Amino acid sequence: xxxxxxxxxxxxxxxxxxxxxxxxxxxxxxxxxxxxxxxxxxxxxxxxxxxxxxxxxxxxxxxxxxxxxxxxxxxxxxxxxxxxxxxxxxxxxxxxxxxxxxxxxxxxxxxxxxxxxxxxxxxxxxxxxxxxxxxxxxxxxxxxxxxxxxxxxxxxxxxxxxxxxxxxxxxxxxxxxxxxxxxxxxxxxxxxxxxxxxxxxxxxxxxxxxxxxxxxxxxxxxxxxxxxxxxxxxxxxxxxxxxxxxxxxxxxxxxxxxxxxxxxxxx
Numbered sequence: 001x002x003x004x005x006x007x008x009x010x011x012x013x014x015x016x017x018x019x020x021x022x023x024x025x026x027x028x029x030x031x032x033x034x035x036x037x038x039x040x041x042x043x044x045x046x047x048x049x050x051x052x053x054x055x056x057x058x059x060x061x062x063x064x065x066x067x068x069x070x071x072x073x074x075x076x077x078x079x080x081x082x083x084x085x086x087x088x089x090x091x092x093x094x095x096x097x098x099x100x101x102x103x104x105x106x107x108x109x110x111x112x113x114x115x116x117x118x119x120x121x122x123x124x125x126x127x128x129x130x131x132x133x134x135x136x137x138x139x140x141x142x143x144x145x146x147x148x149x150x151x152x153x154x155x156x157x158x159x160x161x162x163x164x165x166x167x168x169x170x171x172x173x174x175x176x177x178x179x180x181x182x183x184x185x186x187x188x189x190x191x192x193x194x195x196x197x198x199x200x201x202x203x204x205x206x207x208x209x210x211x212x213x214x215x216x217x218x219x220x221x222x223x224x225x226x227x228x229x230x231x232x233x234x235x236x237x238x239x240x241x242x243x244x245x246x247x248x249x250x251x252x253x254x255x256x257x258x259x260x261x262x263x264x265x266x267x
Contacts, residue, residue, distance in 0.1 A: 002161045002170055002224040003063070005035070005139050011061065013040045013053070013068045020045075020070060020077045026139040027052065027089070028169055029106070030197075033189040035167040036106055036136065038068065039085065042077065051080045052089075054103055055167045063222075076101065089136055137197075147174050147187065148203045154179060154211050157202070161186065161224055163243065170241075171224065172202070176211070184217050186224065186232070190241065210236060 011023045025039035037052035059069030070077075081096045083089065091107075098105055145157045155176035162169045171186040191204045215231045217224075226244075233240055 001164055003061075003164045004159045004173070004222055005162055005169075006143065006159045007063075007222060008038070008061065008068070009140070011066045011068050013038070013070050015070045015072050015074050015077060017073050018045070020072070020074055021051070023068060024050070024140075025085075027136050028139065030135050030137045030195065033169040034106075035139075035162055035169065039083075039138075040070075040077075045074065046078055049078075050083050050085050051077055052083055052097055053077075054101075056103075057101070061164060072101070145200045145202055147172065148201055149206055149208045149211060150204075152208050154185070154208055158184070166243070168243070170243075173217075173219065179208075180212060184219050185211055185214050186217055187211075188238075188241075191236070191238065206236060 005026055008023050008026065013020045013023060021040045021042040023038050024041045026035050027037040027039060028035045035055055037054060038058065040051050040053055042049045042051060053070060053072070057071045059071070061068055080100055081093060083093065083097075094107075095105070097103075139160055143157055143159065147154050147157065155174040155178065157172050158175045159173040160169050161171040161173065169189055171188055174185050174187060176183050176185060187204050187206065191206060193203045193205050195202050214235055215228060217228070230240070
């Protein structure tokens with residue numbers, strides 16, 4: 001089901017032996033537009049610390065109780081490598097994180113939910129790598145980015161919709177208050193022509209007229225129905241996305257961590 005990612009901020013994260021903290025942000029891969037990590041602030045059992053937890057180690061979120069089920073122990077989280085949210089996350093930090101938990105790496109040819117084994121970079125490759133991973137973006141940061149149609153600005157991002165089975169981001173929710181008062185619209189990352197991260201702008205291959213006449217979006221339910229999606233794609237004349245017919249691949253990314261801790265799979 002499609003869910004708004006900003007709603008997850010503040011959810012309690014429950015480990016296999018107790019609460020580990022609260023979700024404060026999500027990081028996604030801007031090439032695949034897939035959520036790679038939940039950013040969790042630990043406490044009150046541990047001095048304030050920020051940790052990254054892969055969605056594959058999460059059970060299905062409890063949207064009613066606002067809780068996340070994490071297939072890790074409190075000790076595993078406490079021993080996790082520190083992450084400084086004020087600095088870009090480096091590839092070496094991610095390798096250390098994945099090594100700590102026994103997670104496979106998502107970078108390379110893999111997809112979320114079915115990842116190839118991690119390959120540590122050679123010393124020469126490590127010297128060539130940039131200080132930060134240029135493809136890892138914060139949901140909190142992207143909220144507020146301006147959306148540019150082919151013929152002008154249409155508004156700014158207020159939230160992102162992701163499939164809570166695959167964690168792929170399917171839509172950006174755009175507030176058009178400066179142009180169309182009282183209306184929100186959604187656009188798909190598949191329609192993006194380019195992103196200017198420095199200018200905080202996303203360019204999409206649709207016109208302002210098409211956006212103005214797009215099906216009215218009701219933000220109150222907190223999700224997006226398939227009927228609405230069908231009408232949306234029909235309005236813009238785009239082919240339906242493959243996810244409507246493709247099955248979800250099972251995830252094995254957390255298996256090693258679960259085996260090492262003796263923890264059951266998150267439910």
